[in-house]
Structures are given as structure tokens and as C-alpha cells.
Amino acid sequence: MTSANFYKNERLKIFVLICLVFLAYAPVFQAPFKTMDDQLAIVHNEKVHDLSQWPDLFKSSYFGIGDYYRPIVFLSYMLSYHFFGLNPLGYYLVSLILHAITAILVYRLVSVFFEKGSISFFAALLFAVHPIQWVAVSTLTGQNVLLYGSFYIASFLSFYHFLKSKKPALYAGSLILFVLALLSRETAFTLPFLLGSYIMLFRPSASRKKDAQWITGHAVILIVYFIFRKASGFLFLLEQKRSLAEIALSFLTFLKSLLVGLGLIFWPVDLHFDRSTQVFSSFTQGQLIATAVVFMLTAVLIIQNRKKIPKVTLFFIFWIIMDLLPVSQLIAPIRIQPGYISTGDHMFYVSSVGILVLLVSFIIDQREKLAKKISISPNIGRFFLAGVMLFWFFATLKQSIISSSDLALHRQTLAYAPYNMRIRRSYTASLREYGLFEEAEQQYRILLQQDPLNVEFRISLGKSLVDQGKIKEGIEEYEKIQNPGIFADLLKDNLEKAKKLLRKR
Structure with missing residues (x-):
């Protein structure tokens, strides 16, 4: 089959995308439920164990705290539990299916803007395996990103086709998909602005005002969504008071992490879970100044050359900005612990679409320009992209193998971020679950060095000592606690059990 025939064969291209997704992530089918969030969200969450209780999912926030409201994610867990029980394989199967669907939607999305089948296919291909x-x-808690990404892109595509055909079903579909995206992840609120940018850039000037009126439906949904969350107490993050200096320092820290993220797009060498970045402490720090200069110069260049930049390039630049805006620290603080903002790899899931589209279109465009000057193979750009795809594919496969092991996943993160108390705490829980009590003891001692007054860590250290048979040492740790607070009953129970074991000796 010639390359021209391949790019015309829609079913074959979609089949290739699906196959590569399952090949790249096949190792995760051996993964267990992770100790960090999976236990809380799925294993020990009674709400998702009874399908008849699905209405209750819409009455509470994500993980029972006021920061997030993502009932569609828990509905996904509930349906998975209904069909697979507590077999993690079924949950990971759902994640891979969602990612494959999103890759297909990316292919459809890029096809809207580029006639060349090679651009849309390679953009979707690189997205699928990156x-x-x-x-x-x-990771199963990543389903909020997968659901949001698929609904977000599908809503945009439905709106695009509605503008062309004016079929009411497509408009209704866009609105429904927008609601589902909002109920999967808060970052979906940017969709109406993205739709507006599309109309401004691509629709005929004579119909722009009329076309823009159709965004009213999405705007109304967004207003109702925020009113509901405000009334229900699900806007905790937005209501946190911060000084302008704190917001500015956090935002500039995010921009620094964005440079790291862009580096990971091209050279993914230090991937790890729960990535975070230490917040700048002063406006005089060298890295802060350098970061500000880089982004200011970039913004100036884009503004000065906006009339020369192709509309499709401007659109996907705006796509990237819109997806990253909610996690930029400007709207709400997103931290993993004091002094560190969350800058996880998953934050690039949807924005990477724009980055990869720009990359693929640039490479193919440069090959065509070069071909006009010298005699080169018409497939050289495709061979280069295929090589990039293989490199990224094997990097993804390696990461899939690591993430299939709970312990390996935690160890990888701590190797890059030893300060991450949240991960270290989760790691100690994994060690105890696997009966590695001596290693758990070492980790609890590290945690207590970081937070000496943490009662939960002290009790857990005592428990890990008792589990090793070091009962006297465990009791000594329990007795160091002067004010157990909410852990009083747990401390009393553990202390009584330890003393009972000691008497039996």
C-alpha cells in the first residue's frame, strides 16, 4: 500500500492509533490499585460500590473536600465496579479505551484545520504514544483528565460541525458534552473562549456576530455551573485569599515549570508522578527574572508578528493557553504541600495537542520548503516523525512498566523529589502493605524529620516497629505523643495492643 492510499484509509489509520495505545500501555494491565488515591477513590469508597446510589455522586465533592467537583469521574468508577468489581484490570482497560478515543478525536480535530492527512495522522499518533x-x-485517578479531554474535544468538534450544517442535534450535543467535560474536570470552563477564538479566526466576517450568538448556550451553562458550585460550597480553592505578590510568585513559578514541561515534550527523560515545583521566594531570583524575560520576549514576538502568523498557528497557541490557564496559579492555588505548586505531567494532556500539531505541521512544512531548494525524498519528514514516534513509544512503554508497580512508581518519584511528603507518606503505606516494615520504619523517620510534631507519622512509626517485633521501641514512640488530638482513639488502641504483645513475651 502506498503512503497516499494509507492516508486516505480512515479505518486503517484509526486501527493503527488504537493498536499503538494498547501496545504502549499494555504493562499497566498488571498494575494493582495504587495506595495513594486509588484506595480512597475506589477500593474503600462505598459510594462507588452500589450502582443504585449514583445520584449521590452529584451531591458531594471529589474526595469529599471542597476543592473539586467531578461526579462523572466517580460515575466512571461506579460503572467499572459494577462490571469488574475490585479487579484493577477492568479499570485500566477503561483508561486505555478513553485515551484511544481521545487520540481518534485529536485526529478528527486536526483534520478540520489541515487538508494533508499526514499532519492529522502524525499529530494524533504522537499524542497517542507520547x-x-x-x-x-x-494511573486510575488520571481518568478525570481522560474524560475531560475526550468531552472537551468532542464538544468543540460538535460545535464546529453545527456551524457548518446548522443541525440542532449537533448544537445540543456540544452543550451536553460541555456539561460532561465540566463535571469531569474544572479546566473545561475555558471551552466557550476557545469557541470564540475559532469564530474570530476562521468564520466569515459577515457571519461572525451571528455565529458568536451560539456560544450563549455554553456561557449560560458556565454561569449556572459556577452558581451551583458556589451555593454547594465547591469553590474552596477560589475563595482562598492570596496577596498579589503571592499570586505573582506562584504564576512565575508555573511559567518556569512550563519551560520544563515543554522540554519534557521534546525530551522526556525525568518523568515521575506528582511533579511539583518550589515556589519562588523573591522577585530578585535569577531564575524568576530569566523566566519572565523569556515569556515577555515570546509574547512580544507573537504580538508583533500576529498578522504574519498563520491563523491555524494562532488558534493552537490559544488552545495551549486556554488549557493551561486554569492550572497557572492565577485563578486558584494548586499545591502539593506548603511552598510547592503542583505541576504534574497530566496537566499537559490536552495542551499537548496544540504543541504536537504545531510541531508536526512545522516539520512537514519545512520539508516541503527544503524540497523546493534541493532534491530530497518526499518521505523524509514522515521518516523523521516516525523516528520521533518510536523514541517516544519506547519511553512510554518504559514508564508503563514502572507504573505497573506501586513501589517502583513511588521510588521513581522520590528519586527526583525526595521532599514530596505526600508521595513518601503513600510510599510508606505501600511498604507496610507489602510487609516491608523495616523500610517503612526508615521512611517514617524521614517524614518525622520533616514534620516532627505529626501525630499520625509518630503512631505509624510505632506501629512499624511493633510489626518488626521491636515492641518496646514502638511503645516508646507512642508515649512520646503528648497531644494526640483526633488520633487519640487510634493511639490508645495501638498502645494497648503493643502492651498486650509485650506481656505475652
């Missing part, structure tokens, strides 16, 4: 997606695909 290592930056590993957190969203190979």
Missing part, C-alpha cells in the same frame, strides 16, 4: 500522557493513562 510519554507526557503516562500519568493520565496509567
Whole structure:
């Protein structure tokens, strides 16, 4: 089959996308439920164990705290539990199917803007296998990103086709998909602005005002969504008071992490779970100044050359900005612990679409320009992209193997971010679950060095000592606690059990 025939064969291209997704992430089918969030969200979450209780999912926030409201994610867990029980394989199968669907939607999306089948196919292909997606695909709590991404792109496509055909069903579909995206992840609120940018850039000037009126439906949904969340107490993050200096420092820290993320797009060498970045402490720091200069110069260049830049390039630049805006720290603080903002790899899931489209179109465009000057193979750009795809494919496969092991996943993160108390705490829980009590003891001692007054860590250290048979040492740790607070009953129970074991000796 010639390359021309291949790019015309829609079913074959979609089949290739699906196959590569399952090949790249096949190792995750051996993965267990992770100790960090999976236990809380799925294994010990009674709400998702009874399908008849699905209405209750819309009455509570994500993980029972006021920061997030994502009932569609828990509905996905509920349906998975209904069909697979507590077999993690079924849940990972759902994640891979969602990622494959999103890759197909990316292919459809890019086809809207480019006539060349090679651009849309390679953009979708690189999206499907890129290592930056590993957190969203190979961790079950990443399903919020997968659901949001698929609904977000599908809503845009439905609106696009509505503008062309004026079929009411397509408009209704766009609105429904927008609601589903919002109920999967808050970042979907940017969709109406993205639709507006599409109309401004691509629709005929004579019909822009009329076309823009159709965004009213999405705007109304967004207003109702925020009113509901405000009334229900699900806007905790937005209501946190921060000084302008704190917001500015956090935002500039995010921009620094964005440079790291862009580096990972092209050279994914230090992937790890729960990535974070230490917040700048002063406006005089060298890295802060350098970051500000880089982005200011970039913004100036784009503004000065906006009339020369192709509309499709401007659109996908706006796509990237819109997806990253909600996690930029400007709207709400997103932290993993004091002094560190969350900059996880999963945050690039949807924005990577824009980055990869720009990359693929640039490479193919440069090959064509070069071909006009010298005699080169018409397939040289495709061979280069295929090589990039293979490199990223094997990087993803490696990361899938690591993420299939709970212990390996935690160890990889701590190797890059030893300060991450959230991961270290989860790691100790994994060690105890696997009966590695001596290693768990070492980790709890590290945690107590970081937070000496943490009662939960002290109790857990005592428990890990008792589990090793070091009962006296365990009791000594329990007795160091002067004010157990909410852990009083747990401390009393553990202390009584330890003393009972000691008497039996």
C-alpha cells in the first residue's frame, strides 16, 4: 500500500492509533490499585460500590473536600465496579479505551484545520504514544483528565460541525458534552473562549456576530455551573485569599515549570508522578527574572508578528493557553504541600495537542520548503516523525512498566523529589502493605524529620516497629505523643495492643 492510499484509509489509520495505545500501555494491565488515591477513590469508597446510589455522586465533592467537583469521574468508577468489581484490570482497560478515543478525536480535530492527512495522522499518533500522557493513562485517578479531554474535544468538534450544517442535534450535543467535560474536570470552563477564538479566526466576517450568538448556550451553562458550585460550597480553592505578590510568585513559578514541561515534550527523560515545583521566594531570583524575560520576549514576538502568523498557528497557541490557564496559579492555588505548586505531567494532556500539531505541521512544512531548494525524498519528514514516534513509544512503554508497580512508581518519584511528603507518606503505606516494615520504619523517620510534631507519622512509626517485633521501641514512640488530638482513639488502641504483645513475651 502506498503512503497516499494509507492516508486516505480512515479505518486503517484509526486501527493503527488504537493498536499503538494498547501496545504502549499494555504493562499497566498488571498494575494493582495504587495506595495513594486509588484506595480512597475506589477500593474503600462505598459510594462507588452500589450502582443504585449514583445520584449521590452529584451531591458531594471529589474526595469529599471542597476543592473539586467531578461526579462523572466517580460515575466512571461506579460503572467499572459494577462490571469488574475490585479487579484493577477492568479499570485500566477503561483508561486505555478513553485515551484511544481521545487520540481518534485529536485526529478528527486536526483534520478540520489541515487538508494533508499526514499532519492529522502524525499529530494524533504522537499524542497517542507520547510519554507526557503516562500519568493520565496509567494511573486510575488520571481518568478525570481522560474524560475531560475526550468531552472537551468532542464538544468543540460538535460545535464546529453545527456551524457548518446548522443541525440542532449537533448544537445540543456540544452543550451536553460541555456539561460532561465540566463535571469531569474544572479546566473545561475555558471551552466557550476557545469557541470564540475559532469564530474570530476562521468564520466569515459577515457571519461572525451571528455565529458568536451560539456560544450563549455554553456561557449560560458556565454561569449556572459556577452558581451551583458556589451555593454547594465547591469553590474552596477560589475563595482562598492570596496577596498579589503571592499570586505573582506562584504564576512565575508555573511559567518556569512550563519551560520544563515543554522540554519534557521534546525530551522526556525525568518523568515521575506528582511533579511539583518550589515556589519562588523573591522577585530578585535569577531564575524568576530569566523566566519572565523569556515569556515577555515570546509574547512580544507573537504580538508583533500576529498578522504574519498563520491563523491555524494562532488558534493552537490559544488552545495551549486556554488549557493551561486554569492550572497557572492565577485563578486558584494548586499545591502539593506548603511552598510547592503542583505541576504534574497530566496537566499537559490536552495542551499537548496544540504543541504536537504545531510541531508536526512545522516539520512537514519545512520539508516541503527544503524540497523546493534541493532534491530530497518526499518521505523524509514522515521518516523523521516516525523516528520521533518510536523514541517516544519506547519511553512510554518504559514508564508503563514502572507504573505497573506501586513501589517502583513511588521510588521513581522520590528519586527526583525526595521532599514530596505526600508521595513518601503513600510510599510508606505501600511498604507496610507489602510487609516491608523495616523500610517503612526508615521512611517514617524521614517524614518525622520533616514534620516532627505529626501525630499520625509518630503512631505509624510505632506501629512499624511493633510489626518488626521491636515492641518496646514502638511503645516508646507512642508515649512520646503528648497531644494526640483526633488520633487519640487510634493511639490508645495501638498502645494497648503493643502492651498486650509485650506481656505475652
